[in-house]
Amino acid sequence: MRFRILADGDEESLVDLQSWLAADPGAARLEVATVTGRGPTMGVLEALDVILGNAVDVANFTLAYVAWRSVKRDERPGPAGDETGVHRLVHGNSTVSIGHLGADELADLLRRLNDTDTAGADE
Template sequence: MQESRLSIGVADPEDSTDLRDFYRWLDNEEEPPGTVRLASEPVAGSMSGGLDVIDVVLTHAVGLANLTVAYATWRKARRSRAALTFTRASDGLTVTVREGSEEAVQQLLRAFSEPGRPEDG
């Protein structure tokens, strides 16, 4: 598997606390999905910084599966209502997930299992 980069954000900036909570959850995973860091994306026209995003670099085939299982487990444990957006860096494919059901996890796996356009550089 070639390296794959995903950004995870929130659909509503009011839910950034949930995003940071999910980051801590991923960071404490026994078998993390890959390299995980919390970053800030600039917001156009804003002088006050940006929105938090989770930057995930998947380096092995089970990384995506580990990420989706961690997501589902976190949703069930926290009962979060935040809609999270998962975006693949190579081609901008974005999937918004509002729940941690098996169907939502399968949607993530199907969407990101297909190879994207190779990243530049």
């Protein structure tokens, strides 16, 4: 299953997430590619494309993302629950906010998206 995590103007957090995933023992083997667009002076990082191949990948991404998000929230000044700009997941024509989802909810969402991909491939 392929999906995209959007920067939503928070390129620094997206770079940080990419580094976090690469350093996480479970998520390091996931396929993560950068998506850039045109900026005023050079390419601007807009998103990360993530490919998950199986249930273990779903679990590894989920745990790494939720841990990263928790650390980022603790580091950010401002009201409790302040989100990074990296909280929207795009899959096909659907965009879902994942910044508020717990690990179980995010894993369930990713499994359902993967099941939808798998069902579509069988047709």
